[in-house]
Every structure is written in structure tokens, then in C-alpha cells.
Amino acid sequence: MNVSIVGSGYVGTTVAACLADLGHEVVTIDIDKDIVNAVNDGESPIHEPGLDDLVAEHGGGRLRASTDYEDIRDTELTMLALPTPSNDDGSIDLQFMEAGAASVGEALAGAERSADDPHLVVTKSTVVPNTTKDRLAPRIADAGLERGTDFLVASNPEFQREGTAVADFLNPDKLVFGTDDDRATDLLYELYAPLREAADGDVPVVETGIAEAEMIKYANNTFLATKVSLINDIGNICKEFGVDAYEVADAIGLDDRIGEQFLRSGVGWGGSCFPKDTDAIIAAAREQGYDPAVLSAAVELNDAQPERLLSLLDTHADVSGKRIAVLGLAFKPGTDDIRNTRAVPVIEGLQERGADIVAYDPVATENMRERYPDIQYADSAATALGGASGAVVVTDWDEFAALDAEFDDMADPIVVDGRRVIERREGITYEGLTW
Ligand SMILES: NC(=O)c1ccc[n+]([C@@H]2O[C@H](COP(=O)([O-])OP(=O)(O)OC[C@H]3O[C@@H](n4cnc5c(N)ncnc54)[C@H](O)[C@@H]3O)[C@@H](O)[C@H]2O)c1
Numbered sequence: 229m230n231v232s233i234v235g236s237g238y239v240g241t242t243v244a245a246c247l248a249d250l251g252h253e254v255v256t257i258d259i260d261k262d263i264v265n266a267v268n269d270g271e272s273p274i275h276e277p278g279l280d281d282l283v284a285e286h287g288g289g290r291l292r293a294s295t296d297y298e299d300i301r302d303t304e305l306t307m308l309a310l311p312t313p314s315n316d317d318g319s320i321d322l323q324f325m326e327a328g329a330a331s332v333g334e335a336l337a338g339a340e341r342s343a344d345d346p347h348l349v350v351t352k353s354t355v356v357p358n359t360t361k362d363r364l365a366p367r368i369a370d371a372g373l374e375r376g377t378d379f380l381v382a383s384n385p386e387f388q389r390e391g392t393a394v395a396d397f398l399n400p401d402k403l404v405f406g407t408d409d410d411r412a413t414d415l416l417y418e419l420y421a422p423l424r425e426a427a428d429g430d431v432p433v434v435e436t437g438i439a440e441a442e443m444i445k446y447a448n449n450t451f452l453a454t455k456v457s458l459i460n461d462i463g464n465i466c467k468e469f470g471v472d473a474y475e476v477a478d479a480i481g482l483d484d485r486i487g488e489q490f491l492r493s494g495v496g497w498g499g500s501c502f503p504k505d506t507d508a509i510i511a512a513a514r515e516q517g518y519d520p521a522v523l524s525a526a527v528e529l530n531d532a533q534p535e536r537l538l539s540l541l542d543t544h545a546d547v548s549g550k551r552i553a554v555l556g557l558a559f560k561p562g563t564d565d566i567r568n569t570r571a572v573p574v575i576e577g578l579q580e581r582g583a584d585i586v587a588y589d590p591v592a593t594e595n596m597r598e599r600y601p602d603i604q605y606a607d608s609a610a611t612a613l614g615g616a617s618g619a620v621v622v623t624d625w626d627e628f629a630a631l632d633a634e635f636d637d638m639a640d641p642i643v644v645d646g647r648r649v650i651e652r653r654e655g656i657t658y659e660g661l662t663w
């Protein structure tokens with residue numbers, strides 16, 4: 229198939245490269261010339277394991293990028309993979325989606341199409357229920373097009389995680405096709421046919437309505453975020469009793485109804501999705517007159533975990549004027565993404581306490597330096613720990629688990645672990661956040 233993807237960021241580039249690898253002809257449209265040039269030169273514009281190879285193989289060939297929306301005219305369907313950030317009140321900001329939809333409409337309006345061959349516009353981005361129908365379809369139609377005749381709309385949310393995005397896209401737990409027209413459903417089946425054939429096992433397809441598909445994405449993300457907040461709540465109770473929350477989690481995870489994943493308690497959830505999506509669906513629900521109590525509590529608890537981590541440090545040392553190591557800056561291991569990382573409230577809490585911060589991350593240092601140019605950055609965990617009067621662990625990078633003799637070089641070996649990566653050992657004062 230000929231496919232276009234508007235927005236060549238984390239999702240757009242990953243989906244485009246994977247679809248090209250599966251045999252489709254794909255063009256991504258982005259307003260950022262550097263991204264467009266990178267893709268055409270076979271270079272991945274983002275840090276994502278496995279993506280470099282795919283873009284190197286297909287970039288400039290079956291995978292092209294362009295700044296020109298008119299390139300979507302030669303394609304059968306267009307996916308919108310544009311940002312959906314938060315407004316100040318947490319509600320979804322649809323300005324990029326509406327601008328993209330309007331540009332798609334203008335490009336399609338200038339194309340020659342037969343009435344029995346409408347272009348399918350698919351919402352890949354995460355949007356609150358009814359956005360595609362009420363906010364995006366009208367922007368496309370503004371160019372003088374008629375929905376159902378000139379174009380169709382659908383929702384096909386994406387469940388890939390950063391750090392494992394390529395593998396997640398190619399082997400999804402499910403595909404969700406939100407449509408209200410059989411022609412749209414057929415096109416989505418055609419698009420995903422090579423993926424379903426190549427996938428490791430059966431890939432179930434959920435055929436549903438457009439708004440249901442949009443809501444499934446929020447239900448998925450908020451369920452997982454709340455699961456982590458719940459295990460953090462339980463973990464905080466465990467800490468009060470001197471009980472190991474990880475032994476408790478391992479045991480309850482054996483119950484199929486609970487499941488073993490997303491039971492790692494600690495300093496909380498961050499990233500480009502959980503925080504903004506939870507805020508967006510809470511704001512959307514409130515606009516409808518419903519206040520989601522459990523989701524609000526999940527956010528509140530998540531916001532409090534970094535301060536709990538620092539309070540534990542306070543019980544061992546007054547950090548004012550002391551060198552404190554922050555190990556891990558990315559919101560999770562495997563990525564250089566610092567969007568909504570828990571490292572930010574930890575750094576700000578340490579700054580409020582007057583600590584002299586030295587931070588280390590294997591790949592996210594440069595991104596954090598742009599945000600906090602005034603703190604010190606070390607080029608290794610060993611350098612960060614050397615002479616420090618305390619250390620906090622924020623990201624569960626594997627390399628932190630191997631640290632050992634490095635603690636001997638601390639001025640005062642106090643380690644407060646927010647991710648359970650460091651083993652308790654002789655010679656250090658160790659506090660786990662929930663164990
Ligand atoms: N990042 C993830 O892992 C992930 C996973 C699932 C779903 N999502 C959702 O997918 C959507 C996109 O997220 P992302 O992380 O890929 O965003 P991103 O910021 O990485 O990428 C968006 C891209 O859109 C481009 N852009 C902005 N305005 C444009 C316009 N008018 N026309 C063309 N291009 C334009 C930007 O230059 C950027 O390259 C969001 O709704 C997000 O919630 C993200």
C-alpha cells in the first residue's frame with residue numbers, strides 16, 4: 229500500500245519504518261526539516277533501539293520523508309501521529325492535530341480522486357473520545373471535502389513503549405480498529421495484513437467504534453499508571469511495617485487476575501504518555517460532569533513519591549551544602565527521553581534543600597543539561613559517587629546494579645534507592661523506598 233504519516237517523531241518514525249520494512253511504500257510529513265533530511269539520509273531522528281537499522285535500510289527508499297503535505301495525495305491512507313500535549317489545566321491541547329487535519333484536507337482537496345475511493349485519515353495520536361469525529365473530521369472537511377465521499381476517518385491508537393517501540397509495534401498484544409465505515413475497516417486490515425502474517429503469534433483485532441477506540445487508549449494507559457500507583461501505595465505501607473514490597477508484589481503477581489507486570493514500586497511513573505494522558509482524561513471527564521476519584525488519587529500519589537524519597541534521605545543527612553549524586557535522569561531505562569521524568573522533582577527537591585547536585589545518566593545527560601545547565605553532570609556513576617555525601621537512584625538502568633566498590637569512594641555512603649536496583653550490602657547505609 230501507499231501510506232502517509234503526518235508527524236515523524238517517536239511514533240510516526242517508528243510506525244513508518246516498520247511499515248516500510250513490512251513492504252509498504254511510506255512517506256512521513258513533518259514540519260521539521262532536520263527530521264525530514266535525517267530520514268531521507270537513512271538516519272533515525274530519535275534514540276530508539278532497532279530503529280537505526282530500519283531507517284538505514286529503508287530511508288530514502290521505501291521510506292521517504294517530506295515537508296510537503298501534497299505528497300499524501302499519492303497515498304491511500306494518512307495516519308496522524310502528531311503531538312497531543314497538555315494545556316496548563318491538564319486538558320488535551322489539540323492545536324497540532326487540528327492544524328495537521330486542516331493541512332491534510334487542503335492537500336486532498338487539490339487531488340483528483342474518484343468518489344468510490346475516499347482517502348482514509350487515521351488518528352494514531354492519543355486523543356480524548358470524539359476528537360476524531362467532532363474536532364478533526366470537520367477540519368479536513370473545511371477544505372470543501374465531504375466525509376464519507378471524499379474521505380473517511382478512523383482511530384487506530386498505538387500502544388508501543390519507548391525503549392522497545394519497534395518490537396512492540398511489530399508484535400502487538402492487540403490492534404484496535406475504530407471505524408464507522410466498512411471501507412475504513414477493510415483498509416486497516418489491508419495495512420496490517422503483512423504485520424499480522426509476520427508477527428510471532430496471533431494478533432487479535434478489536435473492531436469497535438471510533439470513540440471507543442480513542443477511549444481504549446486512555447483506559448489502557450490509566451489502568452497501568454494506576455496499577456503502579458496502587459503498588460506504590462501498598463509499597464509505602466510495606467515500608468512503614470518494615471515489609472519488603474517486592475516480595476509482596478512477586479507473590480500477588482502469581483495471581484493471574486493481578487498479573488506480574490507493572491508491580492515495580494518506587495519513585496513513580498513519568499514519561500511522555502502516562503502523566504499527560506491521565507491528566508487529559510481526568511480533565512475531559514470533569515468537563516462532562518464526572519470527577520474520576522481513583523485516577524485523581526493515582527496522580528496525587530505519584531506526585532508525592534519523589535518527596536518521600538527525599539524525606540528518607542533527610543532521615544540520614546542534612547544535605548544542605550553537601551554533594552549529592554543523582555543516578556538516572558531518563559524517565560525509564562532504554563531511552564534518552566526526560567519528559568516528565570521523576571528526576572525533575574527529585575532535582576528540584578534537592579535544590580530546595582541546598583544540595584550540591586552531581587547527576588549521571590548513561591544517555592539522557594545532554595537532554596537534562598539543556599533543562600538544568602547549572603547542576604554538575606558526571607560522565608560515569610563512579611565519578612558522580614566519588615566524594616558524595618549521599619546518592620539517590622531515580623532510573624533503573626542495569627549498570628547501576630553492578631556498582632560496588634564505587635560506594636567506597638563516597639564521603640558518606642548513604643544510598644536511597646527509588647527503583648530497587650542496588651543490593652543492600654556491608655559498608656553502605658541503604659534505604660529502599662518501599663522495602
Ligand atoms: N511516544 C510514545 O511512545 C507514544 C506511544 C503511543 C502513543 N503516543 C502518542 O502519539 C502521539 C505522538 O507522540 P510522539 O511521542 O511521537 O510525538 P513527537 O513530539 O515525538 O512527534 C511529533 C512530530 O510531529 C511534528 N509536527 C508538529 N506539528 C506538525 C504539523 N503541523 N505537521 C507536520 N508535522 C508536525 C513534530 O515536528 C514532531 O516531529 C501523541 O498523541 C502521543 O500521546 C506516543
Ligand SMILES: O=c1ccn([C@@H]2O[C@H](COP(=O)(O)OP(=O)(O)O[C@H]3O[C@H](CO)[C@@H](O)[C@H](O)[C@H]3O)[C@@H](O)[C@H]2O)c(=O)[nH]1
Binds near residue numbers: 389456490497502
Ligand atoms: O512496574 C512499573 C512499570 C513502570 N513504571 C514506570 O512507569 C513509567 C512508564 O513506563 P512504560 O509504560 O514502560 O513506558 P512508556 O514508554 O511511557 O509506555 C507507556 O505509554 C505509551 C504511550 O502512550 C504506551 O503506548 C505504552 O503502552 C505505555 O506502557 C516509567 O516512568 C516507569 O519507570 C514503574 O514505576 N513501575
